[in-house]
Amino acid sequence: MITTEFTEAFGIEHPVVCGGMTGVGTAGLIAAVANAGALGFLSALTQPTPSKLDAEIRRTKQLTSRPFGVNLTILPTINPVPYDEYLQVIIDNAIPVIETAGSSPEPLMERLKAAGVKVVHKAVAVRHALTAERLGVDAVSIDGFECAGHPGEEDIPGLVLIPAAAARLGIPLIASGGFATGSGLVAALALGASAINMGTRFVATIEAGVHDNVKKQIVENSEHDTNVVFRSFRNSARVAKNAISDEILEIEAREGTTFADIAHLASGARGRQNVLAEGRMDDGLWWAGQSQGLITEVLTCKQVVDSIVAEAEELIARRLAAVVL
Amino acid sequence: MITTEFTEAFGIEHPVVCGGMTGVGTAGLIAAVANAGALGFLSALTQPTPSKLDAEIRRTKQLTSRPFGVNLTILPTINPVPYDEYLQVIIDNAIPVIETAGSSPEPLMERLKAAGVKVVHKAVAVRHALTAERLGVDAVSIDGFECAGHPGEEDIPGLVLIPAAAARLGIPLIASGGFATGSGLVAALALGASAINMGTRFVATIEAGVHDNVKKQIVENSEHDTNVVFRSFRNSARVAKNAISDEILEIEAREGTTFADIAHLASGARGRQNVLAEGRMDDGLWWAGQSQGLITEVLTCKQVVDSIVAEAEELIARRLAAVVL
Numbered sequence: 086m087i088t089t090e091f092t093e094a095f096g097i098e099h100p101v102v103c104g105g106m107t108g109v110g111t112a113g114l115i116a117a118v119a120n121a122g123a124l125g126f127l128s129a130l131t132q133p134t135p136s137k138l139d140a141e142i143r144r145t146k147q148l149t150s151r152p153f154g155v156n157l158t159i160l161p162t163i164n165p166v167p168y169d170e171y172l173q174v175i176i177d178n179a180i181p182v183i184e185t186a187g188s189s190p191e192p193l194m195e196r197l198k199a200a201g202v203k204v205v206h207k208a209v210a211v212r213h214a215l216t217a218e219r220l221g222v223d224a225v226s227i228d229g230f231e232c233a234g235h236p237g238e239e240d241i242p243g244l245v246l247i248p249a250a251a252a253r254l255g256i257p258l259i260a261s262g263g264f265a266t267g268s269g270l271v272a273a274l275a276l277g278a279s280a281i282n283m284g285t286r287f288v289a290t291i292e293a294g295v296h297d298n299v300k301k302q303i304v305e306n307s308e309h310d311t312n313v314v315f316r317s318f319r320n321s322a323r324v325a326k327n328a329i330s331d332e333i334l335e336i337e338a339r340e341g342t343t344f345a346d347i348a349h350l351a352s353g354a355r356g357r358q359n360v361l362a363e364g365r366m367d368d369g370l371w372w373a374g375q376s377q378g379l380i381t382e383v384l385t386c387k388q389v390v391d392s393i394v395a396e397a398e399e400l401i402a403r404r405l406a407a408v409v410l
Numbered sequence: 411m412i413t414t415e416f417t418e419a420f421g422i423e424h425p426v427v428c429g430g431m432t433g434v435g436t437a438g439l440i441a442a443v444a445n446a447g448a449l450g451f452l453s454a455l456t457q458p459t460p461s462k463l464d465a466e467i468r469r470t471k472q473l474t475s476r477p478f479g480v481n482l483t484i485l486p487t488i489n490p491v492p493y494d495e496y497l498q499v500i501i502d503n504a505i506p507v508i509e510t511a512g513s514s515p516e517p518l519m520e521r522l523k524a525a526g527v528k529v530v531h532k533a534v535a536v537r538h539a540l541t542a543e544r545l546g547v548d549a550v551s552i553d554g555f556e557c558a559g560h561p562g563e564e565d566i567p568g569l570v571l572i573p574a575a576a577a578r579l580g581i582p583l584i585a586s587g588g589f590a591t592g593s594g595l596v597a598a599l600a601l602g603a604s605a606i607n608m609g610t611r612f613v614a615t616i617e618a619g620v621h622d623n624v625k626k627q628i629v630e631n632s633e634h635d636t637n638v639v640f641r642s643f644r645n646s647a648r649v650a651k652n653a654i655s656d657e658i659l660e661i662e663a664r665e666g667t668t669f670a671d672i673a674h675l676a677s678g679a680r681g682r683q684n685v686l687a688e689g690r691m692d693d694g695l696w697w698a699g700q701s702q703g704l705i706t707e708v709l710t711c712k713q714v715v716d717s718i719v720a721e722a723e724e725l726i727a728r729r730l731a732a733v734v735l
Contacts, residue, residue, distance in 0.1 A: 241703075244589070246633070249633055379574060379577075401734050405599060409412060
């Protein structure tokens with residue numbers, strides 16, 4: 086057992102989190118994460134309507150009696166999203182913890198606090214983490230440059246970002262980006278975090294509802310097999326290296342590129358579905374973190390969590406203890 | 411005391427290294443690092459001739475009776491550098507360890523081995539580290555994306571690069587890039603390294619022979635205050651953010667930029683001297699790592715090393731030990 090500020094504040098067995106992943110964070114995976122004693126988040130907006138989210142939460146509860154959370158990512162969109170209704174579903178289902186991302190959680194805080202829902206906010210910079218703390222969130226999940234998805238534009242990896250955040254935050258800090266192993270968990274704890282968040286590692290599990298080709302590709306890929314696309318639009322996203330992300334990078338390198346020049350390649354939900362559901366690996370953008378280089382086999386969620394905790398315990402109690410004379 | 415594979419193989423008290431720094435790695439600093447029980451490297455090419463290096467080594471030996479090394483960086487240059495003569499000076503002075511960087515150490519290995527000089531090779535990718543191991547080097551110093559100077563073009567931070575290298579190397583691994591604290595040392599040890607290398611942290615010491623403005627600037631700067639210039643020439647260098655590095659980035663962002671377009675800004679030794687020796691902070695490029703964000707005061711080398719080791723010991727023996735139940 087590894088007991089930290091995070092495990093105590095959130096009542097979770099292990100200091101391991103599976104944050105919200107669009108297209109991946111559904112009932113089967115999140116229940117398996119919960120049953121492994123970690124904290125998983127369903128992805129609210131992967132469900133096309135609030136009532137579908139309601140059904141997905143019920144499905145998850147049938148698969149686990151342990152606590153799990155829901156991620157609600159608030160981004161500017163062309164078609165309005167009924168955020169209030171998604172939020173009401175979360176509250177009505179007595180979900181104990183929400184993960185907010187994308188923009189400030191401020192508009193949600195009053196309702197969440199009144200309903201007794203704990204809030205974990207995802208941030209990519211110390212100043213955003215401090216703002217979230219001031220707003221009353223219960224923990225911050227800070228994403229380093231290594232992470233899949235949106236690392237921001239400042240390119241600060243965890244080795245520097247985690248201690249810089251820990252030095253200024255009073256609430257529990259969840260370290261995200263580049264984590265897949267027990268040695269990473271110990272590094273995160275040493276740097277001042279009290280849990281790790283893992284995305285890519287949980288995609289490469291038996292229970293993740295994605296095509297086997299995706300899981301195999303993560304195992305085969307090295308730390309070099311990611312691309313950071315959309316940098317020229319200041320909306321950087323770390324995705325798996327493939328024919329499409331390579332082509333986007335080439336087009337972005339040309340002066341004067343606009344989003345219209347790559348819109349046909351960055352085709353959102355459809356491209357993601359080609360990859361995640363259909364296993365056509367070169368037929369869409371899909372998020373992958375540099376932690377790919379540390380993932381060597383597809384395991385169950387319980388095997389992932391148990392092996393990480395066991396490695397971390399052994400590392401702290403034996404290998405590290407032995408270097409101090 | 412923290413005893414690792416590195417401290418035992420190299421006979422150094424603490425698992426802390428100050429690698430070669432052009433314009434900074436001179437007698438005063440390197441002797442102070444040695445006297446603090448860490449391993450410092452004089453920068454050979456900071457000395458304009460082999461006989462000046464010989465004099466600098468003698469000066470260092472007057473200031474310390476402890477072991478220190480010399481860095482020899484081999485890069486393509488317009489004016490031929492008498493590498494063989496520099497190497498002979500290193501061997502003739504019975505320097506116990508050399509740090510090679512810039513290109514493969516292969517051409518030097520036979521002479522170094524015959525003379526009983528240990529070799530630490532700096533690499534930025536696992537494949538280069540493995541090549542160096544095959545060539546018979548005694549340790550690899552692996553530089554993550556966070557580092558000052560040349561991080562390579564693949565942007566892999568230490569959280570992923572260190573364990574990826576440790577999984578495949580049999581020789582001691584020195585983790586470099588983003589380190590300035592005891593918690594960083596523990597993170598590095600957890601990730602599989604047996605020492606940390608620090609550059610920026612040792613520049614911000616009393617004994618570093620650079621202008622006080624440089625030391626003050628490092629303390630004031632946050633982790634955001636670096637720029638990666640020369641990316642468009644595939645010769646990336648992380649330098650301090652200032653008027654010149656900002657201007658270079660702007661010019662590089664234009665399509666078709668050639669080195670000639672920025673040569674007047676990237677003025678090498680002269681610009682570095684403006685900053686390091688004269689403290690004119692906006693009048694040249696100078697290397698700085700993201701670890702700036704973790705450096706809060708100018709200290710002596712002994713204070714730096716002692717506080718890092720004490721923090722690491724406390725972290726391992728108490729704070730980490732307490733999370734394992």
